Amino acid sequence: MKKIYLDNAATTPIRQEVIDEMVNVMQSEYGNPSSTHSVGRSAKAVVETARKLIAKQLNCNAQEIIFTSSATEATNWILRNAVSHFGVKRIITSKIEHHATLYTILALESEFKIKVDYIKILPNGGLDYSHLDELLAEETKTLVSLMHVNNETGTINDCKKIADICQKNKALFHCDTVQSIGKAVIDLQQTPIDFLVASAHKFHGPKGVGFAFVRKGIVLQPILFGGEQEKGWRAGTESVHQIAGMAKALELAYQNLEEEEKYILELKEYCFSQLKVAFPEVKINGENTFYNILNVVLPFSEEKTAMILFNLDMKGIAVSRGSACQSGSIKPSHVLAEMLNEEDLKKPSLRISFSHYNSKEEIDEFITALKMI
Numbered sequence: 001m002k003k004i005y006l007d008n009a010a011t012t013p014i015r016q017e018v019i020d021e022m023v024n025v026m027q028s029e030y031g032n033p034s035s036t037h038s039v040g041r042s043a044k045a046v047v048e049t050a051r052k053l054i055a056k057q058l059n060c061n062a063q064e065i066i067f068t069s070s071a072t073e074a075t076n077w078i079l080r081n082a083v084s085h086f087g088v089k090r091i092i093t094s095k096i097e098h099h100a101t102l103y104t105i106l107a108l109e110s111e112f113k114i115k116v117d118y119i120k121i122l123p124n125g126g127l128d129y130s131h132l133d134e135l136l137a138e139e140t141k142t143l144v145s146l147m148h149v150n151n152e153t154g155t156i157n158d159c160k161k162i163a164d165i166c167q168k169n170k171a172l173f174h175c176d177t178v179q180s181i182g183k184a185v186i187d188l189q190q191t192p193i194d195f196l197v198a199s200a201h202k203f204h205g206p207k208g209v210g211f212a213f214v215r216k217g218i219v220l221q222p223i224l225f226g227g228e229q230e231k232g233w234r235a236g237t238e239s240v241h242q243i244a245g246m247a248k249a250l251e252l253a254y255q256n257l258e259e260e261e262k263y264i265l266e267l268k269e270y271c272f273s274q275l276k277v278a279f280p281e282v283k284i285n286g287e288n289t290f291y292n293i294l295n296v297v298l299p300f301s302e303e304k305t306a307m308i309l310f311n312l313d314m315k316g317i318a319v320s321r322g323s324a325c326q327s328g329s330i331k332p333s334h335v336l337a338e339m340l341n342e343e344d345l346k347k348p349s350l351r352i353s354f355s356h357y358n359s360k361e362e363i364d365e366f367i368t369a370l371k372m373i
Contacts, residue, residue: 001316004362009151009179009293009353010320014245015204015252022206022245033238034229043240050247054211057254058196060188066212066220066230067243071178072100074197074212075145077234078174079104081220082143083112088172090115092135093145094127096152096335101145101176115140121338125155125286129165136169143172148186149179152335152351153286154293156180163192178202182253183261183292194218200242204355205249209242260356265291267354271363272296278367285336285349294352295336297344304373305348315369320351 005013029046031039048062055062068074079101082088091105095118109116117135120128127146136142144166148159159175166173174195177186182203188196196213200206214220220233227235253260271294275282281299289295300308309321321333332345340349352366 004317004365006352006354006358006362006366007318007320008355008358009154009202009351011201011207012204012355013357014201014206015249017252018205018245018249021248022241025241025244029240029244033240034227046240046244047238050243053247053251057250058186058188058213059190060213061216063231064188064213064216066214066233067238068197068210068212068234069208070210071176071197071199074210075100075174075176076104077220077223078195078197078212078214079108079143079145080223082172082174083108083114085221086143086172087141088114088143090117090138090140090142091145092117092119092132092142092171094119094121095338096121096125096150097145097147098151098176098178099334101147102334105145119146123339124288125150125153125335125339126288127157127162129158129161132162132165133169136165136171142169143174145174145176147176147179149177149184149290149293150286150335151179151293152333153295153339154179154289154353155286156288156290159186159193160191166194167192179290179293182250183257183290185254185257188213200246200249203249203253206242206245209239209246211246256356261291263356264354264358267358267360267363268292268294270360271352271354271366274363274367275370278371283344285339292354294354296350296352297340298348298350298370300348300373302346305346308348308350308373311373312366312369317366317369319366320353321349 025046029043031043033044033047051065052062055065093105105116108114120131122128146157146162149156163173172194175193177196178199181198194215199210222233224235229235229238279299283297285295312319336349
């Protein structure tokens, strides 16, 4: 059975060039980067070249890039440091962040008794920036944690605006850019973000590797001990082939950005136009959404709603009803719960997310399958 993969916000297929790069590194660079002999130094050079490549894409210093296993790890590390070492007494976030952020903040609230404030969400899924300004008027050592692109709806937040508000009010800013890295230009010289996190598997790289950007002048304490890797900030032998694969994936993502963005946006627009023909009452969740994510409410009955993902999966079609990290849950999406009315929450919302590997023919097959449910 042919597989149709329309869940690229959950993870992405690895580019062949990235696989080739990783295989080459695994075969030729087997040394431990911490070893002082030539085999180890050669592996270390691969890691440092990757660091420079990533920094170049984001217009930052290579020493500001720290390799981790994922954005989830990076977020936990940064937020915990902010509270336990920087004296942060309050975190401002939103109720529509990824659970990697929300659950970490709840744990810190319980453990350290910090104050947590939630910025208001507008009916279109956007943030109320004036409310952020109001919250920051309170003179408390604060960190703001807000994502760039929402992983469920694709709603885009204005990172530059948030960063400027934070800078004006002397607050730290942590930004989850998991959905936008490699898919949008991010210039860290122009945008005064303090901390940024990313995962390679979201931009056609390998799973199990990510990175944090930590602004020069900020020193983090490790949460893993046992070695001096990553400036002594993260113990553990570096996964050389994964780091090399991540750098290659990011380099290719930005090389092909203009062409692939145009193609993917056309797919998204085509998909919604065809959905509108098939289901005239279909609605998009959110406004000002990212070009590769389409989240829609379908006018289906409750009986059809329960089995929609199962029926699509039986036809080889992969989509999501929310974040992949919670799609096994029977609870309604915490993101959509902040945006939709009671009636629309009972209807199925599907997240359809695209990549350059998708085609209009696949979208036609997806809509045909939906009509048969």
